[in-house]
Amino acid sequence: MKNSGINVRKVWLQVTGPINWSNNVATNINFISGFIARAKTYGITVGIYTSWYDWQQITGATTQFSNSDGLWYWSAFGQGPDAEGVASFDDFRPFGGWTAPSVKQFALNEALCGLTLNRDIYPLSGKEEASVVFELKDKLTEKINVGGFV
Structure with a gap:
């Protein structure tokens, strides 16, 4: 991306869907650690989405990544508007060493004006309020190969 003039400052590593990961916790931790280390060599910070x-x-509930650049957690009861979680951080409980989240996804795969989107909430800097934002999802999933990690 840098070679194409795209300045990436931060990426979010999706650590979800246990069935898609190794059954070996150490293998998974090593992958996450390697991903973060490789990103840092390019000056990119990594947040965790989980x-x-x-x-x-x-x-295995490791706490070694709690100093990563943010936690984006999801809490929904399924897909669509009838399965939304709450649009607040009231349901957050500390885990993995994180004591506060950066973002929360509370709705998955909702239709709006012909688009499929997720709904997220994040705290406004220095305020108790929160804003709801929409995250557009492409129908095609693109994989970006970052130094050998897909």
Whole structure:
């Protein structure tokens, strides 16, 4: 991306779907560690996107990444508007060494004006309020190969 003039400052590593990860916790931790280390060599910070359950299943609840650049957790009851979680951080409980989240995804795969999107909430800097944002999802998933990691 840098060779194409795209300045990436931060990426979020998705650590979800335990069935898609190794059953070996050490292998998963090594992958995450390697991903973060490789990103840092390019000056890119890495946040973690996960949930309490996914993190426990995939990493054995390790706390070694709690100093990563943010936690984006998801908490929804399924897909669509009838399965939304709460649009607040009231349900957050510390896990993996994180004591506060940066972002929360509370709705998955909702349709709006012909688009499929997720709904997220994040705290406004220095305020108790929160803002709801929409995250557009492409129908195609693109994989970006970052130094050997896909």
